[in-house]
Structure formats: structure tokens, C-alpha cells
Amino acid sequence: MKEFAIYTGLRAALFAACFAVLWFALNNWLTAFPLLLLALIVSSILSIFVLRAARDRLAGKIEQRAEKMSRRIEQARSAEDDD
Numbered sequence: 001m002k003e004f005a006i007y008t009g010l011r012a013a014l015f016a017a018c019f020a021v022l023w024f025a026l027n028n029w030l031t032a033f034p035l036l037l038l039a040l041i042v043s044s045i046l047s048i049f050v051l052r053a054a055r056d057r058l059a060g061k062i063e064q065r066a067e068k069m070s071r072r073i074e075q076a077r078s079a080e081d082d083d
Contacts, residue, residue, distance in 0.1 A: 003058040010051050015043040 019039035026035060047055075 018043040
């Protein structure tokens with residue numbers, strides 16, 4: 001869960017930074033809603049490159065948990081078959 005919280009926090013911070021930059025750069029031309037959408041698009045694209053390491057750590061942790069759950073299910077299934 002720690003990796004999920006870190007990755008989510010980094011995504012939120014990246015979105016906030018993109019919104020702040022766009023707000024100061026384009027505030028005279030766009031209203032708040034288009035700025036939010038543009039910041040969402042820009043931060044999503046940037047996160048692919050900027051947050052790769054954090055995303056890989058999160059994916060690794062999820063994979064470990066899935067393997068652990070699969071082993072437990074298989075152990076329970078084989079124990080049930082033995083009975």
C-alpha cells in the first residue's frame with residue numbers, strides 16, 4: 001500500500017504542478033475548466049515518462065501480492081483435495 005500512496009501522491013503533485021504552470025501561462029485565454037482538462041492531459045502524458053520508476057515499483061508490489069494470493073489459493077485447494 002505504501003507504493004500505491006506514493007504513486008498516487010506523485011500523480012496528484014504532477015497534476016497540481018501542471019495546472020499551476022498552465023494557470024499562470026494561459027489564464028488570460030482559458031477559463032478554469034479547460035485549464036483543468038488541459039492539465040489532466042499534460043500530466044497524464046508526463047507521468048508516463050516522469051513517474052516510470054514509481055509505477056514500476058507499484059507494479060512489482062502488485063505482482064508479488066498476486067503471486068502470494070495465488071499460492072495461498074493453490075495451497076487451500078490442495079489441502080481441500082487431500083481431505
